[in-house]
Amino acid sequence: ETGVTQTPRHLVMGMTNKKSLKCEQHLGHNAMYWYKQSAKKPLELMFVYNFKEQTENNSVPSRFSPECPNSSHLFLHLHTLQPEDSALYLCASSQDTGSDTEAFFGQGTRLTVV
Amino acid sequence: AQSVSQHNHHVILSEAASLELGCNYSYGGTVNLFWYVQYPGQHLQLLLKYFSGDPLVKGIKGFEAEFIKSKFSFNLRKPSVQWSDTAEYFCAVKGSTLGRLYFGRGTQLTVWP
Numbered sequence: 001e002t003g004v005t006q007t008p009r010h011l012v013m014g015m016t017n018k019k020s021l022k023c024e025q026h027l028g029h030n031a032m033y034w035y036k037q038s039a040k041k042p043l044e045l046m047f048v049y050n051f052k053e054q055t056e057n058n059s060v061p062s063r064f065s066p067e068c069p070n071s072s073h074l075f076l077h078l079h080t081l082q083p084e085d086s087a088l089y090l091c092a093s094s095q096d097t098g099s100d101t102e103a104f105f106g107q108g109t110r111l112t113v114v
Numbered sequence: 115a116q117s118v119s120q121h122n123h124h125v126i127l128s129e130a131a132s133l134e135l136g137c138n139y140s141y142g143g144t145v146n147l148f149w150y151v152q153y154p155g156q157h158l159q160l161l162l163k164y165f166s167g168d169p170l171v172k173g174i175k176g177f178e179a180e181f182i183k184s185k186f187s188f189n190l191r192k193p194s195v196q197w198s199d200t201a202e203y204f205c206a207v208k209g210s211t212l213g214r215l216y217f218g219r220g221t222q223l224t225v226w227p
Contacts (some may be wrong), residue, residue, distance in 0.1 A: 045214050103215060105115070105150075106157060
């Protein structure tokens with residue numbers, strides 16, 4: 001257990017569906033992140049939240065919509081996705097966004113878009 | 115632009131062999147460096163990190179890494195691998211002025227018993 005819990009672990013959705021990924025951290029951290037892990041590609045940072053405020057959006061398409069209601073919870077709302085969005089979506093948290101803080105990762109949600 | 119290169123995509127070794135995984139980065143300023151490991155079916159977890167001080171860093175499970183500033187490298191080593199080291203290894207870099215982690219593509223290590 002890392003202290004970062006993601007649900008669901010697996011998700012299959014059609015291109016017209018709307019679904020949400022959930023991330024919860026029990027580490028008292030103030031920064032949370034969404035990453036996308038695709039086969040044979042580096043982990044791609046999608047969004048950064050620090051003290052509930054979005055501080056970075058890495059040119060992510062609007063069909064991905066993050067939400068951070070408090071420092072412990074992070075959501076990724078999905079709608080009208082494409083098959084190429086199929087990937088492992090990882091949530092991470094760190095004490096803050098300082099350069100000397102390490103990130104703790106959840107186990108990820110394996111998303112398949114059909 | 116910042117980037118992290120891991121030269122080996124798949125490494126296959128026998129138990130007790132020595133391991134060295136390469137990692138080079140491009141970033142002009144001060145960096146903090148990390149190696150993460152992802153065992154099959156498990157989450158990414160920190161293996162070791164370098165922030166400052168002794169450039170030879172020791173991590174968990176007998177791994178170590180050496181930061182060579184002049185070569186922009188942070189190679190991971192282990193003198194004698196075990197079957198349980200089979201996993202994917204990711205090098206990551208954080209610049210001192212940027213909060214984001216840049217990851218390499220990962221190296222899949224397979225250790226045969």
